Amino acid sequence: MRATVIHGGFDVRLQEVPDPVLVEPTDAIVRVLVSCICGSDLWGYRRPGPREGGPGRIGHEFVGVVEEVGADVVTVRPGDVVVAPFVWSDGTCPNCRAGVHTSCLHGGDWGGPGVDAGQGEAVRVPQADGTLVAAPVAPDDERLAALLTLSDVMGTGHHAALAAGVRPGSAVAVVGDGAVGLCGVLAARRLGAERVILMSRHEDRSALGRAFGATDVVAERGEDAVAAVRDLTEGLGVPHVLECVGTQLSWETAVGLARPGGTVGYVGVPVEVTALPHWPMFGRNVSVHGGVAPVRAYLPELMADVLAGRLDPSPVFDLELPLADVAAGYAAMHERRAIKVLLRP
Amino acid sequence: MRATVIHGGFDVRLQEVPDPVLVEPTDAIVRVLVSCICGSDLWGYRRPGPREGGPGRIGHEFVGVVEEVGADVVTVRPGDVVVAPFVWSDGTCPNCRAGVHTSCLHGGDWGGPGVDAGQGEAVRVPQADGTLVAAPVAPDDERLAALLTLSDVMGTGHHAALAAGVRPGSAVAVVGDGAVGLCGVLAARRLGAERVILMSRHEDRSALGRAFGATDVVAERGEDAVAAVRDLTEGLGVPHVLECVGTQLSWETAVGLARPGGTVGYVGVPVEVTALPHWPMFGRNVSVHGGVAPVRAYLPELMADVLAGRLDPSPVFDLELPLADVAAGYAAMHERRAIKVLLRP
Known part of the structure; x- marks a missing residue:
């Protein structure tokens, strides 16, 4: 073969x-x-x-x-x-x-x-x-x-959203507009998120993100992205962040986007991470949940939604x-x- | 004055x-x-x-x-x-x-x-x-x-235990035998933990840890501590770890002690942390929860227990x-x- x-x-x-x-x-x-x-x-x-x-x-x-x-x-x-x-x-x-x-x-x-x-x-x-x-x-x-x-990718986006603690009514930010980030948008909406802010600078990807349910798109990166999201959230940041990239910048952005006591659900393979930003995590009680996604655990549930036409x-x-x-x-x-x-x- | x-x-x-x-x-x-x-x-x-x-x-x-x-x-x-x-x-x-x-x-x-x-x-x-x-x-x-x-210290140990997700019946490991680690033992038991393994090499501290409810004491450090705790837990590690030190070694030990899918609740000021061990965290889905403890939030509840004689x-x-x-x-x-x-x- x-x-x-x-x-x-x-x-x-x-x-x-x-x-x-x-x-x-x-x-x-x-x-x-x-x-x-x-x-x-x-x-x-x-x-x-x-x-x-x-x-x-x-x-x-x-x-x-x-x-x-x-x-x-x-x-x-x-x-x-x-x-x-x-x-x-x-x-x-x-x-x-x-x-x-x-x-x-x-x-x-x-x-x-x-x-x-x-x-x-x-x-x-x-x-x-x-x-x-x-x-x-x-x-x-x-x-x-x-x-x-x-x-x-869909199971991985779902893992990120679950790990970030997304639930009905949540406000969520998604770092990463690749296939996993976009599936993270779908997953967050599927779990009931009301607001999903996608970090994206690419027009085709942000358009797909909006089609998947993103309510806001932020084109800035790094500290500017953090400032832009805080502007959207009364200065606080969001309680749930999906980290779907795995670089030092994406991590610093993700932790910065989280409000105090918030959670970063992460699935990006951390190939380009030097050091997680442990001081802001510690000082602001930002939790970090996730890892390599056990998608097998989610397959029956997600498959049921695909077959029923509720998820594509x-x-x-x-x-x-x-x-x-x-x-x-x-x-x-x-x-x-x-x-x-x-x-x- | x-x-x-x-x-x-x-x-x-x-x-x-x-x-x-x-x-x-x-x-x-x-x-x-x-x-x-x-x-x-x-x-x-x-x-x-x-x-x-x-x-x-x-x-x-x-x-x-x-x-x-x-x-x-x-x-x-x-x-x-x-x-x-x-x-x-x-x-x-x-x-x-x-x-x-x-x-x-x-x-x-x-x-x-x-x-x-x-x-x-x-x-x-x-x-x-x-x-x-x-x-x-x-x-x-x-x-x-x-x-x-x-x-x-008691509110901080409680924060570590809460962040680690300790609940009735839990198996827990505590890294750190200072006042916060020892209060973490008390807090874990107070939340219903059945097994509390304290990492301690100091006789007076481990004795106090046992008095506070530790069921096991492990004197080894680093990789040897991880091996010793895995020996105690059918090779898997524990689902809940309290990190109460804040050094690179304590962090590597804490993440190593957690079983896949487990949670490290951390409160040690990370003054001597170079980089959180993000690869084992990612590969084994070990979550990291905690930070500087909002002890004010816990004061009424813990004070009630102290005044009632249930907590000392x-x-x-x-x-x-x-x-x-x-x-x-x-x-x-x-x-x-x-x-x-x-x-x-």
């Missing part, structure tokens, strides 16, 4: 790899219907030079059809359309039972040693019962793109390409010509 | 200062019955050289008797025994109403410009209605020391000195010969 392999900075290639086969009785083989490129895939793509440890498989978001299951698999069967979260997990360990599937004692990452990744034609899924969630739809259902967002994050995909053009997809996201690229094998 | 003035590193002196007089109609004059030295007072005491900005008044914990009130003061009157929280606040601004009195829009610090501090014979209290809480006791009541802990943090005072010996008190705390020093004018 063909799958995407990252060789180093700005070098991803679709190439022939071995077809997946069942290894453990808890495995399933899934043929990929749709996959996509994540903002976090760009961290490795932008790192110059050959990839540390040699070329590796990449992609952690996919929806597919089950082709084969191991002897122990009971929750999915061949023919099922399934959504895969961006981390695989057994669903039964103490951390999964506590809702933190990303810390599964028997789980792991797509593209890890001996494990396939999502940007390919098929995937061996470890811990299939714990990992996959079947969707009662046909393989050509028009909601596949919306379901695909539940692999990562699919507009975050503003470019669709055949898997063969995956390299062009990375380039488009790197150059900010696309918010998020959907790939069809 | 006499009051403590800090001149620089290892140089505190009791000296003559002007008697306090009413300045604003919202002021009260309070004659101090008991005050004390805080671990955070030592940060300035240990900084070598003359104090930046010149000599300054010091001390932010006191219980006293109201001598005189301004025309606008209605909640306390001359003769009342009152407890002062370690920050003064108006009690009516949006931040006070949200329970974050330490961010009062019209409040401030004891010893700030033009404001008296606690380690003296008398204090002008700004915003007396918002700041002071009257206790229905006589000036010679034996519970004055217990009430004095509500100025800071006074054993944290293991040395009592006349105010004239305040310099000896600082030396005793600096050299760890005392946990906390009580001063009587």
